[in-house]
Amino acid sequence: MPVTTPVRAAAEPPPALLLAREAADGQDPWGYLVSEKFDGVRAYWDGARLRFRGGGTVAAPAAFLAGLPAGQPLDGELWLGRGRFDELSSIVRRGHADAHAWGRVHYMVFECPNGEGSFAQRVQRLQTWAAASPMRSWQPVEQTQVAHAAALQQRLEHVVADGGEGLVLHRADALYSTGRSDVLLKLKPAHDAEAVVMGYTRGEGRFEGQTGALRVRDDNGREFLVGSGLTDEQRRDPPPLGSVVTYRWRGETLQGLPRFPTLVRVREAGW
Template structure:
């Protein structure tokens, strides 16, 4: 495997913002100065070491605390709330993200699972957080048997093709409404000191002893090769699933990065756009929204009406909302061909275009 570059070190004397738990630390302890000859930060019960910095004022500082669970030979990132303060506009949990699968990858021996169209959620031992660091307020009964010392990465899932329903439940202020219809689909445990296979097994063992109807440890099957990928992708999509994920055997959890050890496989592309207006409905949709007027990250404008249900047409996503849509390819003018609305993204605040391989752009 290619050797990974080590993390950047803090600049001496640089003023940064750090926290183990933004809600529990006093205000005066949220800011620290790096000593002229050290990168270790002291001042409360746990010393913290800066191991990675953003380009301006440590906007994305990553810290290690004494209580971290480290993987062998790797500088691991983990702390109580696993979130950053939002004062510099760079919030977020540093979850591991996937690259897209390409034909030059031999998937034989990788672990294969279904790609779920749920809401990404990170359990830090106390609460759920989104990729942006926003807290999800799950009812107590839902998390009753969850571990306090194991971090869990997964998705809050309603069912195939039901992304919008999952979002509606999670963002609702009424925490008792609908959570019993969700499951937390777990696909990793970032702070366990082990390889991928052992991390998943440890989580399965924990929930075998601490049973709950609201947790499912996602099944992973050993991939036999590219033909196996095609067979399973066709099966999942026939069941209205989103696609597949494959994970390299014995791999680490790569915090805060898009990892080459985790790949996503789909027969369509998806992206995020911002809602800027509405088109009036015609025919059976007279009197309600016919389509959402959207703008892509690149600035291209397009409309999407397919995928909206009757409820969403009566009460469409607000202007400024970020939505996810899927499409087959881009037209010569750069617009998505046959776009379909999937749902509102409450874990994103900016549009994001899909990256298409050579030969798929502007067809």
């Protein structure tokens, strides 16, 4: 079994952010503003530094940072485009800023942390700031109303057919809050969530002497195995204990556990 090392702690506590729950089947979009779910890297601008969700500092070029509003927090996703997460990851995870590569990175902002008023009012505020700042490094995410569940499903299918990941629904009347909450929902063709690596199982057959599966624990305290989706490299050197992984699944077992969980990606330490 490969020897693993502890996850490196972030230099400081991670920022408190709002996290989405899964939308229900046939979700009624009434009362929500709907946007595309960007397959990017969550980034929090605290008014002076750009930080990952895990607390680490993003090594962005000075010109990019100069285009962010001083003293005004923003929350959003660093994004290159649909289906380009791996390329984006290779850019933002570097310890130095590659100005040329960062020239293709978009900061898609969907929230102004600690802002007053409803979410709809905060969205309007973001749009006003953007209109007044032509030299900015960020852009507000388009938020729209959707009439009914059938229209929501049609929009989801359209986004996915064009290579998108899914949709996000945010209660239009919601005051700013943090933590995992029903005011923010994600809607995707297949469910996904995060879990913490608690251990490993030994591989068998062609995986003899390697990792067979990750033993993980989700936010609800459920423990289960994630064996599908691991690369050959990850089986030889699996994600460290305590690291956070994203997995995808379809439905639940009779025991209430995710059915067919598959590893999607590992969140880098500090992200």
